[in-house]
Amino acid sequence: MKAAYINQTGPAENIVVGELPAPTPTGSQVLVHVGAASVNPIDTYIRSGLAPMPNMPFPFVIGSDLAGVVTAVGPDAKRFRVGDRVWGANEGKLGRQGTFSELAAVDEQRLYATPEHVSDEQAAALALVGITSHLGLVEHAQLQPGETVLVNGGSGGVGSTVIQMARAIGATVIATTSGAEKMEYCRTLGANHVLDYRHDDVPKRVAELTGGVDVWWETSRMPNFDAIFAAMKLRGRVILIAGRASRVEFPVGAFYTKCLSLHGFAMFLASAEVQRQAAEQISEWLEAGKLHAKIDRVALLDDAAELHRLQEASDSGAIRGKLVVKM
Template structure:
């Protein structure tokens, strides 16, 4: 095992019970299994799903308590386990690595991580910015590229274009050569435009209105729903007949497929946590993040960052900023 100097203990923000407070405690440094690396975490991204796991309302993403929460991170490799040949001590990495299914989360100074889940972080971003990207980028990529094969000549509609997955989906679609449209509030139009999409006021226009205006009533080649519920139903009537494809990252409810079937179109769901929960397909997440880093360093993708900053001891405040709706952009906890 290749290693640099590592202490015996670390600080971690631990939650003991559902909706419980974060307690910063000393914990043993985790052991590094074959195929894994030990990462000194510099920053931990906070996702809405993290707050739902803490609140005990994410049945699809259970994490036994007491636990360290947090799924996204960026940091530096300090130990390399047997067989983890893609990384060496000192490498700066980022990834979606834990916080569900019993895997230690990222609100800690160190984490032992399956190397397949990691990629070298974008060179042009800080640790904080890099930690904002893994979950939302993988979710956007799996929907647009893996499922829908969005590309040149396609008209892509992203529902929730100013959100975490939405603003990244716009940029990935644009980098793939698509013409992109995005639903948003009028107050978010400038952000949507800055990422290269045409904004649509979802409250002031119906699907029939924007399908007619932007596609001459043909429908969008790809519709990516990042909102769920009624928005997924609206997606089914907004997609192009025969060749169109709807993707949803929140297709958890019960929906009628009749509108989609009558258009002869197709549908895919995205469940980003599957590789962490099942242990299968993890290498593809690392591959996606390597491609995302290339887009970032080529100037084709950048995260929308919330201006508020938090330390490990303020993890509860970071969660409150997400749940309270004050955040505009990605919330990140500075761990180092």
């Protein structure tokens, strides 16, 4: 089978596109003919070695997300049959091969049924960012209808998904981004208020608009905790998902005197059951048209290295949406 893989961690130039033996499903695995896969920041961290993974097999197929069709099932698989359309989000980690290949053997507990009218490209583009967003809003922040969420970086891959999910839950959403085009994009996603963080005094504007936020979703690698805590309501919750090497000042007094809580999590370490619960609601929202991924481009497997370079340059504005590979 054709696959994009590495023989050792390092720069994007280490990615090889070539032939590897096709996997055979064992136990509760199913064999998926991959229709589409997408690129996430974690994929570049794993490929580069920034996020070391135990028991990493070489040659190592890159990629986390996939969507496709079941072509074979292992002897213990019970949830899916040949011909079922599925999507998943947690491959290429903890000793598992990735998804940038024509075929992938995936344990059925990490696969979910693709809604009938949802394309493989959309399912793959929303997989990891979707489960990450749901875990943060539902599992950690325990967001309730009527509460207010601020999404710092609302036009990004995760931020744009958080906006849509928070609105589907029934929350008021404030999004921050930069520039008129990105601000309008956040509005189209359902954000009730949009601020330009380059010009707006965010805590002041939040106080004027809503009196404070219940949940602050932070996508920046260098969070400004002074601004965050100033914008929070009593007993607010802050979600952190970025900044592996970040070392920033933390105003302790402003944190505990508001009875705030801080939540950081790695999506791929959540239990299979918790991820399944998230995925089932994601599929419902996809079917209902409440979730949609903005896709920057759909490329070929041969373009895998270039897609990784683009993802790594995303802070410069090199991409506007998800990077997807169609097999």
